[in-house]
Amino acid sequence: MNFAIVVHGAPYSSEACLSALKFAKAVLASGHSINRVFFYHDGVHTANSLIAPPQDEAPVSEQWQEFGTGNNIELIACIASCLRRGILDETEADRYEKSGSNLAPGFTISGLGQLIDASINADRVVTFGV
Amino acid sequence: MSTILFVFSRPPHGSINAQEGLDALLMGSAFTTCSVLFVGDGLMQLVAGQSTDDLGTKNFSLSFGALKDYGVTRIACSKPDLLARGLNKDDFLIEVESLNAAAMQAFIRNHDKVLNF
Numbered sequence: 001m002n003f004a005i006v007v008h009g010a011p012y013s014s015e016a017c018l019s020a021l022k023f024a025k026a027v028l029a030s031g032h033s034i035n036r037v038f039f040y041h042d043g044v045h046t047a048n049s050l051i052a053p054p055q056d057e058a059p060v061s062e063q064w065q066e067f068g069t070g071n072n073i074e075l076i077a078c079i080a081s082c083l084r085r086g087i088l089d090e091t092e093a094d095r096y097e098k099s100g101s102n103l104a105p106g107f108t109i110s111g112l113g114q115l116i117d118a119s120i121n122a123d124r125v126v127t128f129g130v
Numbered sequence: 131m132s133t134i135l136f137v138f139s140r141p142p143h144g145s146i147n148a149q150e151g152l153d154a155l156l157m158g159s160a161f162t163t164c165s166v167l168f169v170g171d172g173l174m175q176l177v178a179g180q181s182t183d184d185l186g187t188k189n190f191s192l193s194f195g196a197l198k199d200y201g202v203t204r205i206a207c208s209k210p211d212l213l214a215r216g217l218n219k220d221d222f223l224i225e226v227e228s229l230n231a232a233a234m235q236a237f238i239r240n241h242d243k244v245l246n247f
Contacts, residue, residue: 006245008147041150080153084146112157119243120132120162130139130147130246 001032004122006115007043009129011060012053016129017046018060021067023126028071036118037068039077039107043129044087047077049104065106075107076114133163135241138172142191143182148175149190151247156193156200158245165204166197167237168226173207173215176222194223206237 005024009016020037027034039046051061068075077087082103083096089109093101103109119125136155140147152175158164168176175191182189197205209228212218219226229237238244 040154041147081150112154113161115154115245116134116158116161119134119158119245122243125243125245127246 001123003027003032003034004118004125005034005037006127007039007129008041010042010045014129020128021064034073035122036074036076038115038118040081044077044081044085047087047104047107048102050102061104065104068106076110077107079109079111082109131162132242134158134243134245135238136166137244137246138168138175139170141171142175143185147247152190152193159200159202164202166202168207170211173211178223208234
């Protein structure tokens with residue numbers, strides 16, 4: 001079965017972000033596939049490369065990066081949500097003349113159409129953090 | 131093509147969830163058949179005459195008027211939640227069908243995917 005995973009919760013503020021990662025790993029371990037992970041609302045904070053958690057807390061953002069790149073799964077952060085929350089890739093930082101970019105490696109900024117496309121094409125959509 | 135049901139359960143103000151949910155619905159309706167179900171405090175999103183002047187936020191409720199133009203034909207709300215909040219359909223910005231529990235269950239089952247906001 002093919003899953004689309006949607007993350008609405010920010011790392012550290014919400015359990016949703018880690019729960020989604022654990023679920024995503026379980027999906028693959030069970031022999032299913034994931035067509036895309038879409039980060040929306042506060043979930044886009046996961047894509048912030050400047051997060052510096054205490055050493056005794058899980059590096060949630062890096063764990064997502066490893067999961068995405070290791071399994072060749074797209075990690076998409078919604079552009080409208082990102083811009084509101086100050087998550088910028090180099091293109092957006094230039095466009096809005098901001099002092100720097102902070103999109104973590106392994107993540108891509110793209111539009112809401114990616115959420116709809118993933119939802120249409122997956123067998124199941126599972127949302128975390130609502 | 132999969133049909134998508136958007137379920138809105140958050141109040142209109144106090145967080146951006148409702149506004150970003152509506153954005154997703156408008157985008158979804160450009161791709162495929164989408165419907166929307168308002169439950170719980172999500173019903174408050176539909177109340178007419180909202181003003182956000184004193185809040186300093188965007189009054190996105192005006193965009194609900196565009197749903198029909200976007201091809202969102204089925205717009206429904208929970209009848210028990212409507213009654214629990216002392217609202218009736220005349221309070222709403224747009225025409226909405228109210229569904230009892232059994233009808234809501236059927237409505238949800240009638241769609242391929244559900245996105246919650």
